Structures are given as C-alpha cells and as structure tokens.
Amino acid sequence: MRADETPVQAPVRRRRGPSMADVAQLAGVSGQTVSRVANGRVNVDADTRERVLAAMRQVGYRPNSAARALRNGRFRGIGVIVFGLSSFGNTRTLDAVATAATASGYAVNLIPVPDATQSALSGAFDRLGEQAVDGVIILIEAHRLDEADVRMPEGMPVVVIDSNADLDYPVVDTDQAQGARLAVEHLLDLGHRTVWHLGGPEDSYAASRRLRSWRQTLTDRGCTVPPVLTGDWSAGSGYEAGRELAANPDVTAVFAANDQMALGLLRALHERGRAVPGDVSVVGFDDMEEAAQFWPPLTTIRQSFAEVARRSVDALIDEIQAGEHHHQPVAVGTELVVRASTAPPRGTTAARPGS
Known part of the structure; x- marks a missing residue:
C-alpha cells in the first residue's frame, strides 16, 4: 500500500439480536410454539409457556409488537383523552388507569385536550389513530360531552369515566x-x-x-x-x-x-x-x-380511584375483545371516613341515626 493511500476498513458486522430460533433451541420446543406464546395464543400448556417465557428472558428476546399487531389486528394500546390534568381526581384516576392497563398488558397513550368540544375530541381521536390504539378511555368532567354535536368515531371501542350515563357507551363512575x-x-x-x-x-x-x-x-x-x-x-x-x-x-x-x-x-x-x-x-x-x-x-x-380505573380498563378490554359494547353504567361505591373535624353541635349529643 502506498503511503498516500487511505486504508480500506472492513465493514462492521452488526451483532444479530436474539431470535425466535434461539428461544426455541433453549426451551426445547418448536419455533411454532414460541410464536404461539409470543402472540398470546392460549393453545399452549402452562408448563411449556413458562419454559418459553423463561427462555425469552434468558436470551433477551422481545417479540416484535408491531409485526404482531399487523398479524392479529391488535396493538395492545389504550388511548386516554383527558380534560383537566390539574384536577386531583383526574390525576389520581389517570395514575390508576395506567397501572391497571399495564397489569393487563396494554400501553397507555395520553392525549390532553383544552376543552370538550367536537373539534378537540376529533383532533384527539385523529392523533390516537396515528398512534394505533385498540380503544379509548375518555375522562372529561364537563357537561359539554353530552351535547348533540359531540360524536365518537364509528367502530372504536370507547369507555367514558365520570360522565352522563345516557351516553351510548360504557360509563364508569364513583357513586x-x-x-x-x-x-x-x-x-x-x-x-x-x-x-x-x-x-x-x-x-x-x-x-x-x-x-x-x-x-x-x-x-x-x-x-x-x-x-x-x-x-x-x-x-x-x-x-x-x-x-x-x-x-x-x-x-x-x-x-x-x-x-x-x-x-x-x-x-x-x-x-x-x-x-x-x-x-x-x-x-x-x-x-x-x-x-x-x-x-x-x-x-x-x-x-376508590383505583377501582373506577380497573373497572374502566376491564370494560374497554371486553369491548376490544368482543367487538361490541354494552352501555349499562357502573357506579363504584364510596365510604365515610370519620375523623376529628365533625362532632355534635355545642350543647347537644349525637342524634340516633334515622331519628
């Protein structure tokens, strides 16, 4: 090589990531069995499923969720449209929804909206459509959600939290x-x-x-x-x-x-x-x-914000899986917690309940 020549570097070979074949070899099963487990199919016995999952963890294999979504039409994603992030109740409910969705194997995509108008909701649904979600939970604490010009997209599973039970969608709320x-x-x-x-x-x-x-x-x-x-x-x-x-x-x-x-x-x-x-x-x-x-x-x-969130996520997943919905409202019960800020008025004793 002449002194003025630039050395030619050999191409860098990128290390191949763990494959389904690696998982199958380690678990001692067929590639088809690994595919069934990766796609959440139920026709795999519990012991085999656990062995495959352990092999996935050991080799660091992660199923391709995008490819899986194309195959089965499910994205394992839930959209949440919320109006009023500063509200204590909304914040607690959102936290609980995220926890419940994660426990069920769904990711959460949050879309805050400035108001509950048709244009704001339509824009939120458009954004969620681009993010490929399977269904939507709406948390908008405002009467405007009931106005005639507010419409939901056809075919999209929807559950509404804290709204009017007359909506033609599942509604979950505190009693x-x-x-x-x-x-x-x-x-x-x-x-x-x-x-x-x-x-x-x-x-x-x-x-x-x-x-x-x-x-x-x-x-x-x-x-x-x-x-x-x-x-x-x-x-x-x-x-x-x-x-x-x-x-x-x-x-x-x-x-x-x-x-x-x-x-x-x-x-x-x-x-x-x-x-x-x-x-x-x-x-x-x-x-x-x-x-x-x-x-x-x-x-x-x-x-119970956690119970409202759990019931909402469960209702939405039922819709996603069944392809239909029932709009019977769900009311989650409340509880009186007695502390030191209440007492009988001065000069009296407590009346008996119902007296």
Missing part, C-alpha cells in the same frame, strides 16, 4: 350521590339541624351529582336547604367561600364537595375564630392522602 348522602346523613345524625354545601364547578358532573344528592337528602329529612356556595375545586376557592360561611353564625355544619376546598374552608373558619368541630363541623370528599394530616384531621368521603 357520587351515595357519597354525598353519607356525608349529609353523618352530620344530621350528629344533631345538626341542616348542612350547608360548598359545591364544585357548575359544569362538573361530579359536582352537580353531589349537589343534587345533598339537596335531596336534606329534603328527605325535612331540613331547611340553605343557599349553595360554589368553588372551583381549589383550596383558594374554598377559602373565599369559607370566609362567607365563617361569618354566618347559623352555619354549624358544612359538606365541601372535595377535600381541597375543605382545606381552604378550615383556614377561613380558624381565622374567624370558629372552632372545628366545636363551632362548625366539616366533611370533605375524596379522602386525598393529606386529608388525615389537616388540622383537625378531616372527616371525608373516600372514593
């Missing part, structure tokens, strides 16, 4: 009415003559259901129904409404539509010098982790 009734009955059973309500946003399904149940429970018990104060789910709005409630000496019991507004309400009552629960009893809704650390620890309604 909002039951939770509000438990809160109000608890305060009335303690001896309070009525219960004031700090409600959530007017366009929220959850807030409207809790408000209706609060009003109906008071009516059923023959109690006066006070005017409603409305917040936006935030502690700040709870504080602003709480200042008005704290200034009213007739207020001895308040049901706040969520724990964050209850936190602001507690501050307003403390600043006014009204003891909780000595002067005013307070019940929240959600049982967020911090509720037990409020001062005083907050009596509240516990809702």
Whole structure:
C-alpha cells in the first residue's frame, strides 16, 4: 500500500439480536410454539409457556409488537383523552388507569385536550389513530360531552369515566350521590339541624351529582336547604367561600364537595375564630392522602380511584375483545371516613341515626 493511500476498513458486522430460533433451541420446543406464546395464543400448556417465557428472558428476546399487531389486528394500546390534568381526581384516576392497563398488558397513550368540544375530541381521536390504539378511555368532567354535536368515531371501542350515563357507551363512575348522602346523613345524625354545601364547578358532573344528592337528602329529612356556595375545586376557592360561611353564625355544619376546598374552608373558619368541630363541623370528599394530616384531621368521603380505573380498563378490554359494547353504567361505591373535624353541635349529643 502506498503511503498516500487511505486504508480500506472492513465493514462492521452488526451483532444479530436474539431470535425466535434461539428461544426455541433453549426451551426445547418448536419455533411454532414460541410464536404461539409470543402472540398470546392460549393453545399452549402452562408448563411449556413458562419454559418459553423463561427462555425469552434468558436470551433477551422481545417479540416484535408491531409485526404482531399487523398479524392479529391488535396493538395492545389504550388511548386516554383527558380534560383537566390539574384536577386531583383526574390525576389520581389517570395514575390508576395506567397501572391497571399495564397489569393487563396494554400501553397507555395520553392525549390532553383544552376543552370538550367536537373539534378537540376529533383532533384527539385523529392523533390516537396515528398512534394505533385498540380503544379509548375518555375522562372529561364537563357537561359539554353530552351535547348533540359531540360524536365518537364509528367502530372504536370507547369507555367514558365520570360522565352522563345516557351516553351510548360504557360509563364508569364513583357513586357520587351515595357519597354525598353519607356525608349529609353523618352530620344530621350528629344533631345538626341542616348542612350547608360548598359545591364544585357548575359544569362538573361530579359536582352537580353531589349537589343534587345533598339537596335531596336534606329534603328527605325535612331540613331547611340553605343557599349553595360554589368553588372551583381549589383550596383558594374554598377559602373565599369559607370566609362567607365563617361569618354566618347559623352555619354549624358544612359538606365541601372535595377535600381541597375543605382545606381552604378550615383556614377561613380558624381565622374567624370558629372552632372545628366545636363551632362548625366539616366533611370533605375524596379522602386525598393529606386529608388525615389537616388540622383537625378531616372527616371525608373516600372514593376508590383505583377501582373506577380497573373497572374502566376491564370494560374497554371486553369491548376490544368482543367487538361490541354494552352501555349499562357502573357506579363504584364510596365510604365515610370519620375523623376529628365533625362532632355534635355545642350543647347537644349525637342524634340516633334515622331519628
């Protein structure tokens, strides 16, 4: 080779990744058996399946999900369309949906939308179509989802969380009415003559259901129904409404539509010098982790975000696999968690339930 010549480098051979044949050889089975396991087929006995899966892990073989999707028409992906990522309930529900979907072998593609209009939903569905998902969970807490111009794409499995049960899709939600009734009955059973309500946003399904149940429970018990104060789910709005409630000496019991507004309400009552629960009893809704650390620890309604998410994912997977849906709504029950923020009004003892 002359001095002015550039050495010719030999081509670099890329190391071949583990193949299905490698798995078959290690597991002592045919390539067809490995293919069945990789594609989730059920016609493989449990011992053989476990041996194949162990061989996959040992050699580092990962089935090609894209190729599998082309073969069987399934992508093992779930889209989630959500409006309002800042909401505590939505955040907790999304976390639980992701956990439940992963446990079922599905990946989650999240699409936040700025509002619940037809154009926003159509755009979200278009984006999910590009990402190849098998079905969609919608988490949009706004009445606009029920408007006539909001349409879902034909043929796409859909499950809706926290919406109107009149939709022609499976709907899964917390039993909002039951939770509000438990809160109000608890305060009335303690001896309070009525219960004031700090409600959530007017366009929220959850807030409207809790408000209706609060009003109906008071009516059923023959109690006066006070005017409603409305917040936006935030502690700040709870504080602003709480200042008005704290200034009213007739207020001895308040049901706040969520724990964050209850936190602001507690501050307003403390600043006014009204003891909780000595002067005013307070019940929240959600049982967020911090509720037990409020001062005083907050009596509240516990809702299971994990159960709502699990039921939603299960319903969607059933739709995907069956190719059809049933729109019978699912209501997940709630639980009253009694802590130190509620007590009988001054000078009384607790009334017996139902008295």
